[in-house]
Each structure stands twice: as C-alpha cells, then as structure tokens.
Amino acid sequence: MSTSYDDVLAVVIQQIRSTVNEDWIEDFEIGPETRFNDDLELESIEFVKIADAIQNHFGNQLGIISWLSGKSIHELIGLSVGDLTGFITSALATPEA
Amino acid sequence: MARILFSVPPLTGHLNPALAVAEELEKRGHQIAWAVHAKQIRDKLPPRAWVYPLDAEDVDGPSIADPQVRGLESVRLFFEDYTLPIALRMLTPLEAISRSFCPDVMVVDHQLPGAALVARKLGVPWTTLVTTTASILKMSPTVDEWVAQQYMSLQCSYLPKELRVERPDFSPHQVVVFSNETLLGNAHPRVDAPYHFVGPTKGNGRRVVDFPWDWLRSDSRKLLISLGTVSRDRDTRFFEVMMAALAEMPEIQAVMVAPESLAERAPLNVLVRSYVPQLxxxxxxxxxxxxxxxxxVCEALSRGLPLIVAPIRDDQPVIARQVIDAGAGLSMRHGKVTPAMARSTIEKLFSTPELAANAKRLAQSMLAAPGAVGAANLIAAQASPSVRPVH
Known part of the structure; x- marks a missing residue:
C-alpha cells in the first residue's frame, strides 16, 4: 500500500511542529512552499531531529540524510517542506532493497 | 623594527581584534601600515595610522549586499556578493601597495582572500587572523566543496598554477585564532592549518565611546542586548519583542544596541543606544x-557572563551551537521569538546557575590565553626569524 503525497505532507508538518515545540509554531502556517532555512529558521541539527522523527513514524530508514548530502548548496538553501515530502513519498513507494 | 602590513575587511568584528594586535606591535616599535577600505573604517583606525586606501577608485566601497538574508543563504551571498568581488578589485592595488611598502610580514584577515593571494604571489611571510572559528571547521561536504570551488575560481584569475591551494585564505606559516579550543569543541573536524589559539583580545586600540554610566542602578540585574553592527539596522521586530518582554520585568535593566529611533518607545528599564563601549x-x-x-560571545564569556543566543547569519549559527554545547547559554529564534518566550528565556537565564558556572569556567581559559600579546609575539617572531644585530 502506498502513502499519498498529502498524507506524507501532513506527517511532515506534524513532526516539524512537535520537534520545534515553541509557541510561535503552533499558529505558523506550514505548507509545501515553506522553506526550512528562510521561513522556519531551522538549523541543521534540528533538521536531523525532524528527519529522525519522520523516519520513526514510518518505521523504516528512508535515507533522508543521504538524500540531502547529494544536494548542492543552492538546493539546500531553498529546501522546502514540499521537496522533503516529495522525496519521502517516492521513497515509501519504492520497495525496500 | 619590522614593517608590518595589516589588511582586514571593513567590518567591525574583523577590525577590532586586528586593532588590538597592531597596537601591541606598535608599542614594541614596529612600523604598522593598513591596507583597508578607508572610506568605511578610517575613523576607527588610530588618528596617526599609516593608511593605504584600497577603495580609492570605488564610489561607495563594498557593502553587505542583502542584510535581510539568513542562515546558509547569507553564507553563499557573503562569498558571491561581498568577499569575492572585494578580492578581485583589491588584487592590483594591494600588489602595488605591497611592492611600495615592502612589508617584512603581512597580517591578513581570513575573510579578505585578496590580501592572502597577494602575500602568496609575492612570497611575503604572512599571518592569517581568524575572527570566527566557524571558518576553520568542516561543516558538511557540500558546503566545504562549494567553498573550495569559490576559492579556486578566484585563484585562477591571479595566481600561477603551482601556487593554488584548496584554502588560500589560511597562511601556511601561521594562523592566529581569537578563540580557544574549549569553546570550539570537537563537534566538527577542522581544516588542516597551523593554528595558534590566542583567545580574545582585550579591546585595546578601539576608539572611546560615550555612555551614560549613571543610568545603571546597583540593585538591578543587567543585560546587554546586541545583534552586532551588520544586523543592527536589519529590522526592528526582534528589538520590539525584547522591549515588550522587558517591560514586564522591571527588576532587570537592559542596554540595547539598536537604532535610536526605538528609544521613544522603550520602557524605562531599557536604554537604547546605536553604539556602545561594549567591553x-x-x-x-x-x-x-x-x-x-x-x-x-568571546568577550561575554571572558567575563563569565551567560548568554542567550539568537543567531541570524554567516557564522552565527555555528558559534551559537558552541555556546549551547558548552552549557553557557540558551537559544532564541531571532525571527520567531515572541514576548512570552523571550520573557521565559530571560527568566531561565537568571534562574539556572549552571549557565553562569559554565561561563565562568570558560572565562578562566579565555583569560589564561595570551590574546593580542600572544598574537603580536607570533607576528614579531615571523618578522625577524633570527634575532637581528642591533645597529
């Protein structure tokens, strides 16, 4: 059974909110266009925590960090919630090796 | 007596440590000259300083292109729109200056690679000054590779092939770092270079700044709030949040380095000044x-003061992480913090004795470091490798 993009998006947003866990994020609108660097002010260590939380949720290793390490500096700067969601959706659709 | 040519970018955080080292060398009788963007920083140099302007041909001189960006994007733009264009423009004038002054040693800030390239090309002995330890760390393969590419493209336009290296910004002779290894920690590997950790300078050489000292009460807890000179005028939201939080905390007095236009809206316990005698x-x-x-950060820790860090750009997230990892501070998200969160973070700062205890532990190692005197010793030794006969 595959998980839809929208289902994954809801999980990603939920994990961002619970990992950051500060007052402003409760009301902060998060969507596919939201960027981790500029809009959320997340530092890399927080991003790793969110990636771990998402991987725990889905119960398998999605390879989020190795996916990131293949990105250019320009891609890292512009990295959005939608980019991450798209990667996870396709990783979940690919049978584990 | 040695002839020593200093070259640093026109940014307060880079100039101040160099001023202290230069003052120490001058005291020992060495001849100092400055190759700098004089339009922006001449007024911060000693009045009788020997100055070679690097910006004689420029209309405005360099400026940080977009002070609004944050995080990794600011690192990219700092290279692409600031460091590299400055380097390219200064190569020809600085080479001429250096041939004219004939320095025994060049002292070069690590974020002025144009000067590093001139020292490399002319074969002048040189020392690198590192004003932020974020620059000596390998943060991620993606970023490291990108930095190396930026430096390589710069070198290709000026240096013969055999002189090009991965990190031309670091002198192969000696690299003076104004921090210590306790704060630096081991979270990231370092770029390989001949480091000397001298700790922070003690502020010599800076100009005198007026301050209304009698505003400070003896019975209050006192906070300094500063976002530094680059971000001071970026936007006022952060400062407004601080004022709103502090309005509810009359037992605290805060001096806030911010645009003075905010002064009329400040609560009685917040003093707004655009420039302060920070030390x-x-x-x-x-x-x-x-x-x-x-x-x-180093100046605060030298005094054993705990910090709340709200990093914005450039090296700041890395240095903020060092403070947190050392147990000497709390973090605040610069663009997101609310008055309620600011207030609870300030309360926690003063009610957590471990923070001040860890800051005091760091103060001991900072104060034991030789600072500007140690840096001057290294540079003087480089200027006269063997003691020269006295005439």
Whole structure:
C-alpha cells in the first residue's frame, strides 16, 4: 500500500511542529512552499531531529540524510517542506532493497 | 623594527581584534601600515595610522549586499556578493601597495582572500587572523566543496598554477585564532592549518565611546542586548519583542544596541543606544542577549557572563551551537521569538546557575590565553626569524 503525497505532507508538518515545540509554531502556517532555512529558521541539527522523527513514524530508514548530502548548496538553501515530502513519498513507494 | 602590513575587511568584528594586535606591535616599535577600505573604517583606525586606501577608485566601497538574508543563504551571498568581488578589485592595488611598502610580514584577515593571494604571489611571510572559528571547521561536504570551488575560481584569475591551494585564505606559516579550543569543541573536524589559539583580545586600540554610566542602578540585574553592527539596522521586530518582554520585568535593566529611533518607545528599564563601549559595559552586566557574533560571545564569556543566543547569519549559527554545547547559554529564534518566550528565556537565564558556572569556567581559559600579546609575539617572531644585530 502506498502513502499519498498529502498524507506524507501532513506527517511532515506534524513532526516539524512537535520537534520545534515553541509557541510561535503552533499558529505558523506550514505548507509545501515553506522553506526550512528562510521561513522556519531551522538549523541543521534540528533538521536531523525532524528527519529522525519522520523516519520513526514510518518505521523504516528512508535515507533522508543521504538524500540531502547529494544536494548542492543552492538546493539546500531553498529546501522546502514540499521537496522533503516529495522525496519521502517516492521513497515509501519504492520497495525496500 | 619590522614593517608590518595589516589588511582586514571593513567590518567591525574583523577590525577590532586586528586593532588590538597592531597596537601591541606598535608599542614594541614596529612600523604598522593598513591596507583597508578607508572610506568605511578610517575613523576607527588610530588618528596617526599609516593608511593605504584600497577603495580609492570605488564610489561607495563594498557593502553587505542583502542584510535581510539568513542562515546558509547569507553564507553563499557573503562569498558571491561581498568577499569575492572585494578580492578581485583589491588584487592590483594591494600588489602595488605591497611592492611600495615592502612589508617584512603581512597580517591578513581570513575573510579578505585578496590580501592572502597577494602575500602568496609575492612570497611575503604572512599571518592569517581568524575572527570566527566557524571558518576553520568542516561543516558538511557540500558546503566545504562549494567553498573550495569559490576559492579556486578566484585563484585562477591571479595566481600561477603551482601556487593554488584548496584554502588560500589560511597562511601556511601561521594562523592566529581569537578563540580557544574549549569553546570550539570537537563537534566538527577542522581544516588542516597551523593554528595558534590566542583567545580574545582585550579591546585595546578601539576608539572611546560615550555612555551614560549613571543610568545603571546597583540593585538591578543587567543585560546587554546586541545583534552586532551588520544586523543592527536589519529590522526592528526582534528589538520590539525584547522591549515588550522587558517591560514586564522591571527588576532587570537592559542596554540595547539598536537604532535610536526605538528609544521613544522603550520602557524605562531599557536604554537604547546605536553604539556602545561594549567591553566596559560588559564589565557591568549579568548576562548578554546577542546574535552569537564571535567577538561578542568571546568577550561575554571572558567575563563569565551567560548568554542567550539568537543567531541570524554567516557564522552565527555555528558559534551559537558552541555556546549551547558548552552549557553557557540558551537559544532564541531571532525571527520567531515572541514576548512570552523571550520573557521565559530571560527568566531561565537568571534562574539556572549552571549557565553562569559554565561561563565562568570558560572565562578562566579565555583569560589564561595570551590574546593580542600572544598574537603580536607570533607576528614579531615571523618578522625577524633570527634575532637581528642591533645597529
């Protein structure tokens, strides 16, 4: 059974909110266009925590960090919630090796 | 007596440590000259300083292109729109200056690679000054590779092939770092270079700044709030949040380095000044809220002051992480913090004795470091490798 993009998006947003866990994020609108660097002010260590939380949720290793390490500096700067969601959706659709 | 040519970018955080080292060398009788963007920083140099302007041909001189960006994007733009264009423009004038002054040693800030390339090309002995330890760390393969590419493209336009290296910004002779290894920690590997950790300078060589000292009460807890000179005028939201939080905390007095237009809206316990005598002021403080600029962090920790760090750009997230990992501070998200969160973070700063205890532990190692004197010793030794006969 595959998980839809929208289902994954809801999980990603939920994990961002619970990992950051500060007052402003409760009301902060998060969507596919939201960027981790500029809009959320997340530092890399927080991003790793969110990636771990998402991987725990889905119960398998999605390879989020190795996916990131293949990105250019320009891609890292512009990295959005939608980019991450798209990667996870396709990783979940690919049978584990 | 040696002839020593200093070259640093026109940024306060880079200039101040160099001023202290230059003053120490001058005291020992060495001849100092400055190759700098004089339009922007001539007024911060000693009045009788020997100055070679690098910006004689420029209309405005360099400026940080977009002060609004944050995080990794600011690192990219700092290279692409600031460091590299400055380097390219200064190569020809600085080479001429250096041939004219004939320095025994060049002292070059690590973020002025144009000067490093001139020293490399002319074969002048040189020392690198590192004003933020974020620059000596390998942060991620993607970023490291990108930095190396930026430096390689710069070198290709100026240096013969055999002189090009991966990190031309670091002198192969000696690299002076104004921090210590306790704060630096081991979270990231370092770029390989001949480091000398001298700790922060003690502020010599800076100009005198007026301050209304009698505003400070003896019975209050005192905070210095500063986002540094680059981000001071970026936007006022952060400062407004601080004022709103502090309005509810009359037992605290805060000196806030911010646009003076905010003064009329400040509560009675917040003093707004656009420029302060930071070191003298830190001697009176109990804590600091800042952007995690390298100098401000080291100056606060030298006094055993715990910090709240709200990093914005450049190296600041890395330095903020060092403070947190050392147990000497709390973090605040610069663009997101609310008055309620600011208030609870300030309360926690003063109610967590471990923070001040860890800051005091770091102060001991900072104060034991030789600072500007140690840096001057290294540079003087480079200028006269063997003791020269006295005539």
């Amino acid at each position: 003298e002021l830190l001697d009176q403080m109990d804590g600091v809220i800042c952007h995690a600029g390298h100098n401000t």
